[in-house]
Amino acid sequence: MHLRRLSLTNFRNYAREELELAPGAVxxxxxxxxxxxxxxxxxxxxxxxxxxxxxxxxxxxxxxxRDEPQPFARVAGVAERGGHEVSVELAVIGREGAHxxxxxxxRLKLNGVPRRAADVVGAIxxxxxxxxxxxxxxxSPSGRRRYLDVMLSQVDRAYLRALPRYTKLVTQRxxxxxxxxxxxxxxxxxxxxxxxxxxxxxxxxxxxxxxxDALARSAAEAHAALSGERERFELAxxxxxxxxxxxxxxxxxxxxxxxxxxxxxxxxxxxRDVAAGVTLSGPHRDDLSMSIGGEPAAxxxxxxxxxxxxxxxxxxxxxxxxxxxxxxxxxxxxDVLSELDESRRGSVLAAIDADQVLITSPDPDRFPxxxxxxxxxxxxxxxxxxxx
Numbered sequence: 001m002h003l004r005r006l007s008l009t010n011f012r013n014y015a016r017e018e019l020e021l022a023p024g025a026v027x028x029x030x031x032x033x034x035x036x037x038x039x040x041x042x043x044x045x046x047x048x049x050x051x052x053x054x055x056x057x058x059x060x061x062x063x064x065x066r067d068e069p070q071p072f073a074r075v076a077g078v079a080e081r082g083g084h085e086v087s088v089e090l091a092v093i094g095r096e097g098a099h100x101x102x103x104x105x106x107r108l109k110l111n112g113v114p115r116r117a118a119d120v121v122g123a124i125x126x127x128x129x130x131x132x133x134x135x136x137x138x139x140s141p142s143g144r145r146r147y148l149d150v151m152l153s154q155v156d157r158a159y160l161r162a163l164p165r166y167t168k169l170v171t172q173r174x175x176x177x178x179x180x181x182x183x184x185x186x187x188x189x190x191x192x193x194x195x196x197x198x199x200x201x202x203x204x205x206x207x208x209x210x211x212x213d214a215l216a217r218s219a220a221e222a223h224a225a226l227s228g229e230r231e232r233f234e235l236a237x238x239x240x241x242x243x244x245x246x247x248x249x250x251x252x253x254x255x256x257x258x259x260x261x262x263x264x265x266x267x268x269x270x271x272r273d274v275a276a277g278v279t280l281s282g283p284h285r286d287d288l289s290m291s292i293g294g295e296p297a298a299x300x301x302x303x304x305x306x307x308x309x310x311x312x313x314x315x316x317x318x319x320x321x322x323x324x325x326x327x328x329x330x331x332x333x334x335d336v337l338s339e340l341d342e343s344r345r346g347s348v349l350a351a352i353d354a355d356q357v358l359i360t361s362p363d364p365d366r367f368p369x370x371x372x373x374x375x376x377x378x379x380x381x382x383x384x385x386x387x388x
Contacts, residue, residue: 001355002356003078004021004085005019009073011060011074014038015065025374026358027361028359029380030362036335036360048153058103060073088120090107093106127330130334133310158203166200166282169196199259204283209237211320212236214316216235216316218316220234222312222315231292233292233309235289240282304340331352332357336361
């Protein structure tokens with residue numbers, strides 16, 4: 001898969017830009033705060049419909065366009081996938097909110113036809129590495145769950161449907177738990193929510209369990225290549241599930257049995273959940289454990305080691321998307337060589353395996369001359385892109 005064309009209108013610091021891109025490696029060079037990361041964010045939006053950089057959809061609309069009668073931003077892309085052309089368009093339409101602030105909503109098109117987000121996500125697949133990805137190693141469990149969610153939503157329709165339902169069910173069950181705390185509701189009212197939660201929760205658990213099993217192998221291989229075989233990286237699924245239900249048992253069990261086990265757990269811990277006012281069991285509490293050389297990566301790894309581990313996770317994600325779809329995803333690498341020594345930089349460039357990789361950097365000297373001579377070069381300056 002490769003992206004042939006990227007069009008931006010009023011997106012972040014881009015007023016209007018259109019890039020014609022070639023397969024292979026594409027290198028965006030420019031000083032900081034010029035718009036390099038915004039380009040990768042735009043491509044990731046076409047693939048996943050979301051961005052971790054945006055607090056709200058209104059953030060995508062350029063400041064220069066916010067005083068217009070109809071503020072909007074538009075991102076459109078045309079990709080080659082399996083010998084066919086796929087076009088995705090995302091429009092962000094702004095309006096004045098109740099407090100005079102700008103609020104916005106997204107509209108999507110697939111091949112020119114308006115579609116729901118669930119129908120568009122995954123039409124273009126992409127893996128995005130950013131400088132914030134070290135948080136996958138050292139940050140909170142929520143970031144690692146988000147890593148699994150974004151990845152699986154691109155390739156698993158059942159997961160994509162179950163995830164928002166499950167998230168909403170947890171919120172509703174937690175509200176009921178607080179009402180029970182206050183004496184405004186009874187324990188028997190939890191029965192419906194427990195059954196619904198267990199059904200969708202089992203879908204997430206089974207999918208995550210299978211994904212992490214594949215990711216663990218691929219991430220170990222990628223990390224060995226990136227570190228020059230100097231370190232051993234291990235990844236494991238750490239679900240907040242039922243004692244005795246190991247990942248191997250989850251993998252072997254029918255989804256119905258997993259749902260029953262989760263339901264039994266929810267019912268057995270109702271008293272504890274009511275006391276806490278929150279649901280303490282289920283995939284919304286999942287985590288991933290990571291170690292380098294047998295030591296917990298979050299506590300003992302250096303920044304360079306954490307960065308290498310995070311990149312290994314992204315390369316493993318790309319391998320999973322390839323295995324599930326038969327197409328290599330777009331690889332989006334934001335300042336991937338920073339904070340790495342020369343040997344690790346060479347290992348990173350050698351480990352890239354994609355039909356198309358988009359890389360940003362403020363410093364062309366981080367790349368060997370033989371590499372920059374073989375890639376498509378763009379200069380990014382002040383929200384403008386110029387082919388070099």
